[in-house]
Amino acid sequence: MSAWLPGPVLVAAGCGGTGRELEPYAGPAGLEGLDFVTRSITLDARQGGPGPRLVEVPGGVVNAVGLPNPGLEHFLATELPWLVRAGARVIVSIAGSTMGEYADLARRLSRAPGVAGLEVNVGAPDEVGLGLFEVREPYHSASVIAAVRREFPADRPVLAKLRPDVSRVVEGARSCHEAGATAIVIGNAVPAAFPDGRAGGLSGPAIAPIALRCVAAVHQALPDLPTIGCGGVRDLASARSYLTAGATAVQVGTALLHDPTTVARLRAELDPTRHPSTPTPSEEDA
């Protein structure tokens, strides 16, 4: 029994609020049928980091938002049911400080009605600062994925979200795939610093070429492993770059900070019923 694959357009973790805030900009269908990755949920509530949490830099933003979330209990009681009622296909992003926490999260989410899949956050730009399970080597992420996969039904996808680090990403993707990941999301924000030196992560158009290189490398080495491109997707051209490089889908994140209708626009533009044949960049250039 193999899991379904989300796409072609997903909302990236941490960039769609609780879903309610995105709904006014989600187009005529609202969140109906939208592949919505939640902000990362942890077992216990987290308040997030102090301000300023996010600064704009040329071509992107540096953030240290700090995974604010109400904790699993509250998420299951309030945010998840709302998203399910709104018709979204809910992919819950999970983050933990130990492998046991990841497994707990997966087990409890597997029983919650309406959880369509999981995305495992194993590539946070500052996991030590966030108090998350530290992923230095591919086997660290693979062991997390294996722990999650054991607790989550095989007919629902488990996505592994990795750092866009081209020197390690193929190894990391292979290990996660062998551990049972349905697809690999590349990638998370790139480790960076605020102007005052504080640790954070860089996202936005500035990192698109880096994430694209990683997607291409993974696709070349592991052509059967579905990859989801994430980093600087803001329009049809940037989305198609990932699809052309072998990605099966893209995630939209930072672009929503500029234009909150980006997801609605891309969903319409990449609608397979509107484009029966796979679009290629040359079509757009023509």
Next chain:
Amino acid sequence: MCMPEARAPVHVDGEVVASKRIGGYRHLTLTAPGVPERFRAGNFVAVSVAGHVTRRTLWVHRVRASSAFGPTLDVVVEARGSGTAWLTAQPVGAKVAITGPLGRAFALPKEAVSCLLVGEGYAAAPLFPLAERLRERGCAVSLVVSAPDEARLLSALEARRSARSVTVLTADGSVGQRGTVGDHVDDLVRRSEADVVYAAGPSHVLRAAAGAAERVGAWSQVAVETSMPCGTGLCHGCPLPVVGEDGVDRVVRACTEGPVVRGDRVRWDDL
């Protein structure tokens, strides 16, 4: 809770229909189909700036239900960085992408009570539409506008129609009384016999106003001025430390759970 359609914000293409420099600020009049119609005092708008990733949030100074250009809204911009500099340089006719109205509006009293409105700098803007709403309800409105100097004082001339009294404060004494909100607010709250204090401006102004209200047992509502990268609640980039109704400390989003919150709910020391 699903937002009713008529109140949900929209993201639209707007146009600059007037632009004038007044003191240190640029006042822009914008069309933004659907935004003025949904606006309530205390809401703000966000503008997508070409070549920039995040949006710029702006207070709404005035809304006109009809004009030669249809419904319009006036925003006050201080050029403080490249994004706001771009915005102030937009000529009449320029197209800008506008998201709004955003955030929670000021709550209006059910009865005709006495209200003191305290604002500083460009951030005092939302008090002007608020004053009009309060006057419509028969409230006695006293308005305090303050600024470091005359150039950064939002003109209170128009407000004289809505307010029973207007007090002008400048830190350097260039116009009105010399001093800051902190220096005068207790006296102003007492003299106006305010039942409700509304404040808009930098956090030291809000804190002073909220404190003065609390000392006389009045309610306060403050419009928090902070950096809001998206303005829509998506990015969680504008943390506001508060004490919830249930007494539990929380960090909420200034753009979504605010910008208007009860003054006695803000944990000022953690801000």
